[in-house]
Structure formats: structure tokens, C-alpha cells
Amino acid sequence: MTIVEARKPDPKKFIKGATGDWEVVIGMEVHAQVTSQAKLFSGASTEFGNDPNANVSLVDAAMPGMLPVINEECVAQAIRTGLGLKAQINLKSVFDRKNYFYPDLPQGYQISQFKQPIVGEGVIILDMPDERVEVGVERLHLEQDAGKSLHDQHPTMSFVDLNRSGVALMEIVSKPDLRSADEAKAYLTKLRIILRYLGTCDGNMDQGSMRADVNVSVRRPGEGFGTRCEIKNVNSIRFVGQAIEYEARRQIAILEDGGSIDQETRLYDAVKGETRSMRSKEEAHDYRYFPDPDLLPLEFTQAYVDELALHLPELPDDKKARFVADYGLTPYDADVLVAEKVSADFFESVAKGRDAKMAANWVINELFGRLNKEGLTIETSPVNAGQLGGIIDLIKEGTISGKIAKDLFEIIWTEGGEPAAVVEARGMKQVTDLGAIEAVVDQIIAANPDKVAQAKEKPTLLGWFVGQVMKESKGKANPQAVNDLLKAKIGIE
Numbered sequence: 001m002t003i004v005e006a007r008k009p010d011p012k013k014f015i016k017g018a019t020g021d022w023e024v025v026i027g028m029e030v031h032a033q034v035t036s037q038a039k040l041f042s043g044a045s046t047e048f049g050n051d052p053n054a055n056v057s058l059v060d061a062a063m064p065g066m067l068p069v070i071n072e073e074c075v076a077q078a079i080r081t082g083l084g085l086k087a088q089i090n091l092k093s094v095f096d097r098k099n100y101f102y103p104d105l106p107q108g109y110q111i112s113q114f115k116q117p118i119v120g121e122g123v124i125i126l127d128m129p130d131e132r133v134e135v136g137v138e139r140l141h142l143e144q145d146a147g148k149s150l151h152d153q154h155p156t157m158s159f160v161d162l163n164r165s166g167v168a169l170m171e172i173v174s175k176p177d178l179r180s181a182d183e184a185k186a187y188l189t190k191l192r193i194i195l196r197y198l199g200t201c202d203g204n205m206d207q208g209s210m211r212a213d214v215n216v217s218v219r220r221p222g223e224g225f226g227t228r229c230e231i232k233n234v235n236s237i238r239f240v241g242q243a244i245e246y247e248a249r250r251q252i253a254i255l256e257d258g259g260s261i262d263q264e265t266r267l268y269d270a271v272k273g274e275t276r277s278m279r280s281k282e283e284a285h286d287y288r289y290f291p292d293p294d295l296l297p298l299e300f301t302q303a304y305v306d307e308l309a310l311h312l313p314e315l316p317d318d319k320k321a322r323f324v325a326d327y328g329l330t331p332y333d334a335d336v337l338v339a340e341k342v343s344a345d346f347f348e349s350v351a352k353g354r355d356a357k358m359a360a361n362w363v364i365n366e367l368f369g370r371l372n373k374e375g376l377t378i379e380t381s382p383v384n385a386g387q388l389g390g391i392i393d394l395i396k397e398g399t400i401s402g403k404i405a406k407d408l409f410e411i412i413w414t415e416g417g418e419p420a421a422v423v424e425a426r427g428m429k430q431v432t433d434l435g436a437i438e439a440v441v442d443q444i445i446a447a448n449p450d451k452v453a454q455a456k457e458k459p460t461l462l463g464w465f466v467g468q469v470m471k472e473s474k475g476k477a478n479p480q481a482v483n484d485l486l487k488a489k490i491g492i493e
């Protein structure tokens with residue numbers, strides 16, 4: 001069978017080896033913890049950070065005779081996610097047992113979905129700097145998480161914490177459509193944004209609620225797929241990029257040396273910045289998958305799916321398109337604003353009834369810049385949307401200049417208050433009284449006859465005069481009026 005690939009080799013992405021160009025091929029398996037108060041097949045809590053074994057029901061501990069009962073909310077969350085990935089929703093799916101032994105897996109098998117997952121093919125769109133990449137989603141299935149073995153609590157003993165045991169995960173599998181570390185990072189970033197918008201996974205990689213298995217292979221451009229290695233459980237987007245760069249180089253070196261790649265499971269060591277072998281790759285048949293006899297096939301109606309679709313929030317791609325079309329934002333600014341739903345909402349409340357580009361500028365440059373510097377977020381911002389909008393209104397009305405507005409922002413940031421009232425109280429109003437400005441202009445012109453003569457020949461010197469007048473008026477003179485007056489008095493067209 002020949003595989004028809006959607007993507008053509010792109011020389012810009014090739015990696016140079018000692019003997020020529022190589023192309024890297026990447027596919028991702030992401031485990032996303034379903035946002036749900038209870039586990040997939042039991043009523044135990046999913047709360048993070050509780051004492052070991054505080055969140056364990058008899059089902060999660062696999063006591064003999066206990067039966068799993070499907071949690072409808074987890075099913076709804078998987079369907080919402082499928083809809084958000086524009087994917088095929090399967091009205092009938094089947095839970096299977098994936099059999100393996102591990103101390104933190106008391107059932108001796110994981111309940112997962114194998115041949116008939118709840119969600120089929122979908123797509124994730126990446127807006128890369130100079131191209132739009134469509135990454136195929138192969139499938140999404142529901143499965144249970146395992147517990148955790150604790151080896152560093154005692155010198156000679158290991159412990160098992162079953163808090164995670166039975167927590168619902170969505171495994172989201174991409175097609176091998178990614179061609180660089182940057183694309184892989186963009187894929188994870190985008191997937192995380194979509195999950196957060198949907199409210200189906202919080203996307204916290206540092207708490208383990210999103211983990212990525214990264215499949216990497218290399219090949220000569222134009223050839224079929226090479227043998228892949230799977231790098232397990234990489235827990236940050238940056239590390240995913242580093243692991244791919246390292247792994248691709250490692251494989252290229254082996255192949256150029258005349259060797260061959262062993263299909264294996266590897267680990268990324270973030271301290272050393274390298275991947276290392278963990279075990280040879282297991283095959284599906286090693287797990288002896290079979291349908292779980294404790295669970296009926298999972299069936300629901302199209303009407304149920306339609307109902308969930310009806311209540312889906314606006315997704316980042318749609319929001320971005322709307323921001324560009326309705327507010328006239330650049331795609332770049334729109335991207336920055338839609339990266340988090342709270343920032344998009346914040347922007348919209350600032351922009352409402354105002355100059356949207358100006359609103360975007362103030363939100364992105366002044367507010368986000370300041371929040372980043374202070375390690376704060378929109379939720380903890382000392383300046384709210386109403387206050388930022390108030391500052392913009394004052395600029396628009398001509399009450400303050402853009403420069404004074406920055407001082408005002410600083411005051412509101414540290415002391416709070418209502419912008420118009422602060423401007424009033426502190427006498428920050430812009431001087432638009434032409435008589436007052438003219439007096440200053442005359443004074444500066446009279447004091448600098450040489451510069452006036454030069455400016456007649458070289459009009460760019462006007463800027464120097466504007467600067468002097470603004471300085472003299474402590475930034476409060478209306479810059480447009482200053483400009484006009486200076487031009488008229490010096491005699492510049």
C-alpha cells in the first residue's frame with residue numbers, strides 16, 4: 001500500500017547531515033486529563049494535591065467484585081473535545097482491557113478504547129509564521145489513568161498512591177504530519193488552547209494533566225516513513241522541542257554511519273538534554289486487548305451530540321478570524337489576544353465602543369507587557385478593563401496625550417482609581433489652549449535663532465522643537481497644536 005502524504009517535503013525544514021539533507025517526521029500522542037469532579041468509572045474525587053490514597057474508591061483499588069460505572073460527564077467532555085477538533089464523533093464505541101502488570105495498576109489492566117474509539121479523525125490548524133499547517137488528528141479515546149509508585153519516601157520501601165488511579169484521560173493521537181520541532185511545539189500549544197477554551201482539560205503540564213508522547217523518525221526527502229522512536233511523557237512544551245532536536249540528530253548520525261534505527265521507547269532527560277532508551281517498543285498484541293466484559297458498548301444519539309455542539313463556546317480559530325474581520329486587528333495581534341479566553345474577553349470589553357486597534361495596542365503592549373514583567377496574569381491585574389478603557393477615552397477626547405496616558409497608566413496600576421478623576425485631581429489635562437501653547441512656542445523660537453534658520457533648510461529639525469515645547473509644558477501641550485504652530489511660525493510647509 002502506498003501512503004499518500006498531505007505534505008510535500010519543504011527544503012526550509014530539512015536538517016543538514018554529513019551526507020545530505022534529512023526530513024524529520026513527528027506524530028504526537030497527548031494524554032489530557034478530563035476536567036471532571038469524579039473519576040471515569042467511580043465517584044471518587046479527582047482533586048489535585050490531596051494526601052496519598054485520599055481519592056480512592058473500592059473500584060479504583062480494584063477490590064474483587066467491584067464494577068465500573070461510566071461517568072456521563074467524562075463522556076460529554078470527550079465529545080465536546082471531538083467537536084472542538086472538528087472530528088468524527090462515533091455514536092458507538094467500545095471499552096477494552098489493555099493488560100499489563102504494574103504495582104500502581106491494581107486491576108492488572110487499564111480500561112481503554114482500542115478498535116472503536118469515541119472520536120475518529122479530526123484536524124488542528126497551526127498558523128506558523130509563513131504558512132498554515134493542517135495537522136490530522138487520528139483519533140481520541142477515553143481511558144483510565146494509573147496510580148503512582150513512590151520510591152523516594154523510604155530507604156528500603158516503595159509506596160503506591162492510587163489518587164490518580166481511574167482518573168479519566170483523553171488520548172489524542174495525531175497523524176505523522178508534523179515536520180519540525182517548532183511545528184510540534186505549535187501543535188501542543190494549539191491543542192492546549194483548544195482544550196482550555198472547551199473547559200475539557202486544564203492543560204497544566206507541570207501538574208501532569210497534559211503529557212505528550214513524541215514519535216520521531218527521519219528520512220531522506222521524498223522517501224517513505226522511517227522507523228520511529230517514541231519519547232514518553234515529556235512534560236513541557238519546551239522539552240518537546242529539545243527532545244525532537246536531539247532525537248532527530250541521534251537518528252541521522254546512526255543512519256549516516258550505516259546503522260539502522262531500533263523501534264523503541266525512549267525517555268527525555270531534561271538535565272542532560274538527551275533521550276535514552278527505556279525499553280524496546282511493545283506491540284499492540286502484547287497487551288492482549290479484549291472488550292471489557294464489565295462494560296456495555298458506549299452508545300448515544302446524534303441528538304445528544306447536537307445538544308452538546310449547541311453549547312460549545314466560540315473556539316480560538318473562529319475568535320481570531322472574527323477579531324481580524326470585525327476589529328481590523330493584525331493576525332499577529334489577534335493570535336496574542338485569543339491565546340487565553342480571559343485575555344480575549346478582556347480585550348473585547350476594552351474595545352467595546354472604542355477604537356479597537358488602540359484597545360489592542362494598550363492591552364498587548366502596555367498591560368500584557370507590564371503583567372509579564374511583574375509575573376501577574378489578567379486575573380490578578382491591578383488595572384481592570386474599565387480603567388484601561390477610561391484611559392483610552394481620555395486620549396481619544398484629547399484630554400491627555402499618549403505620553404501622559406502612560407504616566408496615568410502607571411498611577412492607576414499602583415494606586416488604582418478612576419482615570420478621569422485622577423487626571424482632574426492631578427492636573428494632568430492636556431493644554432489645548434492655543435494662547436498658552438503659543439507663548440511657549442514663541443519663547444523656544446526666540447531662544448534658538450540658529451536652530452530656526454537650520455530648520456527652514458532641514459524640516460526634520462522640527463522634531464527637536466516639538467520636543468522642547470513638550471518638555472517646557474511637562475508633556476501636557478497638545479502635540480498636534482504644537483506641531484501646527486511651530487510649522488506656521490518657522491515657516492515650514
Ligand code: ADP
Nearest residue numbers: 025026027028174175176215216217225226228
Ligand atoms: P502506538 O500506540 O503503537 O504508539 P500508532 O501507530 O497509533 O501507535 O502511532 C502512534 C503515533 O506515532 C501517532 O501519533 C503517529 O502519528 C506516529 N507515527 C507513526 N508512524 C510514525 C513515523 N514513521 N514517524 C513518526 N511518527 C510516527
Ligand code: MG
Nearest residue numbers: 029213215230
Ligand atoms: Mg504509543
